[in-house]
Amino acid sequence: MAYRNKLIQLQKDISSSYKKTILPNGIRVLSEEIPFVKSVSIGVWIDTGSKNEHPENNGISHFIEHMVFKGTKHKSIKTIAQSLESVGGYMNAFTTKEHTCFYARVLDEYAEKAVDVLSDLVQYPEFREKEMVKEKSVVMEEIKTAEDDPDDQVHEYFEKHLFGQHSLGLPVIGTSKNVSSFTQKQLKEYAAKWYVPHKIVVAAAGNISHTAVVNLVEKYFHSKRRTDDISFKEKISLPKKYFHEYLKPIQQAHICTGTLAFSVNSRYRYPALVMNTLLGDGMSSRLFQQIRERHGLAYSTYSYLSLMKDSGLFGLYIGTDKEHVQQSLDLAYNELRKLQTKLISKSELQRTKAQLKGNMLLSLESTSNRMMRLGSGELYFGNCTPLDTIAKNIDQVTPDDIQHVAKVLFGKEQFTTVILSPQNSN
Numbered sequence: 001m002a003y004r005n006k007l008i009q010l011q012k013d014i015s016s017s018y019k020k021t022i023l024p025n026g027i028r029v030l031s032e033e034i035p036f037v038k039s040v041s042i043g044v045w046i047d048t049g050s051k052n053e054h055p056e057n058n059g060i061s062h063f064i065e066h067m068v069f070k071g072t073k074h075k076s077i078k079t080i081a082q083s084l085e086s087v088g089g090y091m092n093a094f095t096t097k098e099h100t101c102f103y104a105r106v107l108d109e110y111a112e113k114a115v116d117v118l119s120d121l122v123q124y125p126e127f128r129e130k131e132m133v134k135e136k137s138v139v140m141e142e143i144k145t146a147e148d149d150p151d152d153q154v155h156e157y158f159e160k161h162l163f164g165q166h167s168l169g170l171p172v173i174g175t176s177k178n179v180s181s182f183t184q185k186q187l188k189e190y191a192a193k194w195y196v197p198h199k200i201v202v203a204a205a206g207n208i209s210h211t212a213v214v215n216l217v218e219k220y221f222h223s224k225r226r227t228d229d230i231s232f233k234e235k236i237s238l239p240k241k242y243f244h245e246y247l248k249p250i251q252q253a254h255i256c257t258g259t260l261a262f263s264v265n266s267r268y269r270y271p272a273l274v275m276n277t278l279l280g281d282g283m284s285s286r287l288f289q290q291i292r293e294r295h296g297l298a299y300s301t302y303s304y305l306s307l308m309k310d311s312g313l314f315g316l317y318i319g320t321d322k323e324h325v326q327q328s329l330d331l332a333y334n335e336l337r338k339l340q341t342k343l344i345s346k347s348e349l350q351r352t353k354a355q356l357k358g359n360m361l362l363s364l365e366s367t368s369n370r371m372m373r374l375g376s377g378e379l380y381f382g383n384c385t386p387l388d389t390i391a392k393n394i395d396q397v398t399p400d401d402i403q404h405v406a407k408v409l410f411g412k413e414q415f416t417t418v419i420l421s422p423q424n425s426n
Contacts, residue, residue, distance in 0.1 A: 018374075018384050019210035026198040029217050030374045030384065031210040034367060040111045040206030041371040042213075043103035044118045047201070047379055048194040050172045051097045051308075058167075059139075059174010060190050062095040063182055066139060068102070069093075070131035073124035075117070077131070083117045084110070091117065095172055098308055099379060105368055108207040112216055115202075119220035122195055127187045140176050150254045150420045151300075155315070158256040161244065162313060162416040166236050197223050201378045205370035236260065236311050242416040247423035253322040255329065257417040258315035259409060264307040264380050268408070270393040271401035272314075276305045278344065278352040278402075279335065280316060286335045287316070295331065297324045309380060314409055322421050329417075339406035343399040353394050360390065 017033040049061050071077050084091045089106030091114070102121055104114040146152045156171050163169030200221070204213045262268045280287040280303025291301045303316045320328045363369045364387075377384045 020378075020383070021210070021214050023197070023214075023218065023221075025221075025223055026196075026200075027217060027221055028201045028378055029210075029214050030201065030203045030378055031208065031213045032205040032370055032374060032384075033209055034206055034370070037207050037367060038108055039105055039367055040108050040114070040204060040208045041103065041105045041367040042111065042114050042118060042202070042204045043101050043371050043375045044122050045201040045203065045375040045379060046100040046102075046122070046195055047098075047199040049096045049098045049100060050170050050174075051167050052194065053167055053170060055170065057178065057182075057186065057190070058170045059172075059178045060182060060186065061100055061194075062173050063135070063139060063179060064125070064187055064191055065093045065095045065100055065102075066135050067127055067132065067187060068121040068125040070135055071126045071128055072120045073126060074120055080117060080121070084114060087113065089114065097168055097172060099376070101372075101375060103368070103371065111204075111206075111208050111212070115216040115220050119217075122200070123222065125187075125191065127184045127191075129184050132182070132184065132187075136179050136182070139173070139179050143173055143176055143179070146173060150248060150250050150252075151319070153248075154254040154256045154317070154418055154420045157244075157246065157418045157420070158258065158315060158416060159313070161242050161418060162258065162260065163236065168236070168308070168311065197221070201375050203371050203374035203378070205374060206367045241414060243419075244417075245419045245421050248420050250420060250422050252319050253325050253422065254420040255318040255320070255325060255417070256315055256419075257329070257332070257415055258303075258313060259411075259414050259416065261305055261312035261314040261409060262307060263310055263312055265309075266307070266312075268405050269307060271397050271405045272305055272307075272409075274349070274352055274356060274394060274397045275339065275402045275405050276303055276314070277356050278348060279303045279339065282355065284351070284355070286338075287332060290331050290335060291318060291320075291328055295327075297321075297328050297331070301328075301332075325419060325421070336406065336410040339402065340410055342403075344402055346399070349397070349399060349402070353397070356394055357391055360387070 019031055021029045023029065050058065053060060069077070069080055072080070075083070084104055084106055087106060087110045089104060089110060091102075091104040093100070093102040102118050104118055106114045146156070160169045160171070202213070202217050262272055277285070279285055280301070282288065285302070287301050287303060291298050298318050298320045301318045303314070306313045306315070316332055318328045318332060364373075374384055
């Protein structure tokens with residue numbers, strides 16, 4: 001009851017403060033006013049990522065994310081670096097398979113400064129060749145760092161084999177070969193195609209009114225050109241059973257196994273989220289309890305869902321001694337079979353739902369997370385889904401729904417399995 005009352009009150013607060021405006025040029029502006037905080041989180045979202053790339057230019061979205069910080073038409077590298085840190089704020093960016101986001105968090109009195117800098121990064125990057133040479137070296141070091149981390153590498157290999165020739169199988173960071181070959185012309189052409197008003201969402205959460213956010217976007221985003229939508233959609237082939245082992249100079253075996261899952265708009269979204277939570281999210285999950293607590297075979301084991309616009313994936317990770325690989329996989333697959341063959345208890349289902357909803361509420365204590373919710377929600381759904389709607393959808397999941405999703409997902413004949421194994425016994 002306490003949770004429900006808190007959720008209802010939080011939903012009323014958000015519903016009354018969430019607002020959306022579409023400017024004449026197509027930029028979407030979203031905001032959530034939170035008057036009891038002193039900060040503002042602002043994100044400029046671009047509806048492009050590695051999914052919009054090809055093998056020949058793979059990594060260009062991520063490289064552009066780096067390069068915009070290396071000087072714009074109006075600001076030097078040092079000016080950009082100092083602009084928000086000098087007033088106690090911070091700024092960063094990230095690239096995913098489907099989106100790029102440039103974001104900042106500042107005290108509310110410096111919101112205009114944040115919009116000024118972020119808008120400059122997105123609209124007026126110079127891509128100076130001298131800076132490109134240095135940043136190529138930086139990104140290639142980032143690639144090496146990822147290659148030295150088997151936790152990261154096993155997931156990259158897993159996605160590559162799961163998605164096959166589809167662009168979702170390309171690494172977001174790209175390859176050293178591609179990064180070293182990027183030209184100023186390529187970057188400018190890619191940015192001109194995708195960094196356009198129709199593909200931009202500006203989201204803000206914190207102590208700022210919607211009118212103020214709209215006014216700032218109108219002031220600092222100067223393009224008046226309304227652009228046409230750009231479609232980029234490839235057909236994803238159904239996966240076939242795949243197993244591959246890579247020998248690496250490491251001490252522990254890293255296992256990633258899974259299959260294609262649902263899109264973010266699938267009717268199976270909420271049953272899948274509940275199922276994944278009880279299976280592999282946290283210390284109370286079935287995988288953790290079986291593989292780590294009961295058998296002591298792994299320090300880290302979990303499952304995860306990645307729900308994207310047109311597809312998704314389910315993955316299961318285990319880090320274990322190479323002598324325990326098969327036993328660990330057998331235990332994991334046994335848990336998947338249980339979900340297919342035996343209905344979960346009402347008590348476990350209620351506990352899992354409470355965990356999922358509690359995590360959602362806790363995340364909303366951060367203005368940055370609220371901004372992320374606004375931006376990603378707009379790009380995926382065209383709106384901000386009310387919290388009570390999310391909670392109702394979670395509450396409506398039944399044991400039969402969980403079993404049905406498990407039967408749809410967990411056919412081992414379609415599982416892709418990748419193992420990074422120690423290359424010698426010493």
